[in-house]
Amino acid sequence: MRGTAVLLAVLLVAGCSGAPPDGTDGDLTDDWPLLTSAAPFRPVTGQCHESLAATAPLAEHRPVDCAELHVSETYHVGTPAPADVVPAAGSAGARAAFQECSQRAADFLGGSWRTARVAVQVVWPTKAGWSGGARWFRCDVTTADLDGQSRTSRTGSLAGELAGASPLRLGCFNPEVDGETVTTMRPVPCEQAHRAEFAGLWKAPEITYAALESGTARSAAGCRSVIAKFADLPDNSDMQYRTGWISYNPTRTEWLSGERRVRCFVYFASRTFKRSLKNAGPGVLPVN
Template sequence: MLRSAGLRALAGVAVPAVLVLSGCGASEPQGENADPDQVDAVETPELGACRVLTPEDVAAASNATATVPCGQEHTAETYAIGEMPDALDTAAYDAPEVSDYAYRTCATKFEAFLGADESLAMRTVVSWAWFRPSEEAWAEGARWYRCDVVGGGAESTSYLPLPESAKGLLLGRPDDSWMVCADGETVAGSPKVPCTQPHQWRAVTTIKVGEDEEEYPGDRVVEVTTRDFCSDSVGAWLNYPIDFEYAYTYFHEAEWDAGNRRSVCWARTPD
C-alpha cells in the first residue's frame, strides 16, 4: 500500500515479529544431517556449537543437526543454553508458557550476544531460533532449551554463512552486510537482503509501542502510533528532505502476546 501524505509517501504493512521462533510439535527427522546421539538427548546441548541449518530446520520444534567446526562454513551458532525453570517441569510439550519462557530468554541473550540494543537487533539480517528436546526426551524429564543465531530471518528461503563466531557482530557501527534492507517497490512482499546488496528500502529506526505489562492496545492504535512516529523519524534520518518516502512494519496481538513491542521504520533509499 502506497499513498501520498502531503509531501511524503508512506506504506504501512502488517508483519509478524522479525525474530525467528521454532514451531510447536515434533518434527522427524530433526534436520537433514541429524546426529543420532542428539535426536533424543536428555543432556543440555553444547554452547558455542555451529551447524548448517536451513529455514526448514528452524521451523521444527526440535533439532539434532550434526555440528561442524565453527571455522568451516555454517549458518547457525548456539549462543545460549540452559534448563527451564522448575515451574515448567509438569508443562505440556507445546504449552504456551514454554514458548513464552524461551522467547524472553533467547531474545534477551540474543541482544547481549550480538552487542546490540533491541532496536538494532530488529534491523539486522540475522535472527534467532530456539529448540527444545524431542517429545521422547521431554517425556523422560528433559527441560533444556537451545538458542541459535541464524543467518537469516522469517522470510528467508536460505541462510547466509556466519563468521567463525557471531559474538559482538553488531558492536560499534555494524557492517552493512549484517543490516537489513528490502529490494522491491514496497517493503511488503519484497526480498529482505543485506544492505550491501541492491535495495530500495532500509530499516532505519524502530518504535516501542507499549510496555511489557500493558494489554494490547488494538490494531488501529499500533498502526497509527507507528505511522506517526516513522513519518518524523525517517524524515529526520534522511536530514529532512522536501520529498521522501517511508514505510513501516508493525505487529498484531499474537506478536504482542509473544513479547514483541516494536515496529520498524523503513526509508526509501538505495544507500
C-alpha cells in the first residue's frame, strides 16, 4: 500500500510539471479574443417586404425574396443627422430623408418615380429602436395608384424598371368622373381610344396643404401651362378652350416631407384620341 501511494504521487507530480501538449503554450487565458460590443440593428438594401408602414419594429422585420409577392422594396438605407428622437413628420430631418430617398430612387428605377405609378416612402426605426441606438432610415419603393393611397402587391424587383418602356409609366388613360371628382384612372395604350394623357409635372408653391386641396384655380393655371408645353400650344388664356385638365396632388405625408410636384393630365369629357397628344399643336387641339 505504501509503495502504491508513493508511485501515484510521483506520477501526479510528473504530470503537473511536465511540458504542455504540442501546439499549446500552457496559458489558458491569453488566446481568447474580446467579444465585440452589440450593434443596433440596421436594415440592408435589396430586401422586399409584405407590408409598408412609416416605422419598422425589429420584431416585425421579416423580409421576403423579391421574386415572391411583396408590397415594397428597400433600395437605400441612409443615416440621418444626429437627433434625440425620431424625426417627426414635417421636420427638417424628415424632409432631408425624403429628399435623399427621392434622389436615390431615380438611380434605382432608371427614371423619375413621379412620372410612374410608383411611390417612395421613408421608413424609420421605432421610438424604442431609436432609444436603443438605431440611427437609420429606410428608403422603400412601391407601386401605387395616382393618389398614392393604394399599394399594389407585385413580384420581381423594380430595379431599372423605368429605364425603358414600362407599364408603370404614366401615359394614356380613360378616367371615370363623378361630378368634379375623378374616381378611376384606367391606363390604356395610347393607340386605343382614350380621353386623358399624362402631360407632366407642375411645381406647387410653398402654401399649406389645405390651401392646395381647397382651391382649383392655382392647379388649373399650373397644369394648363404644363399641357401647353407638352402639346406645343400657345400658353395663353385660350388654353381653357382647347383642353380640360386633371391634377393629382402629392399625399399629405409627401407634402409634409417637402414634395411639391403635382401630376398634370390633358383631359376631355367626351372627345377621344388614338394617339399621343405630345406636340399635337393647335391643328389637333383648336380653340372651341
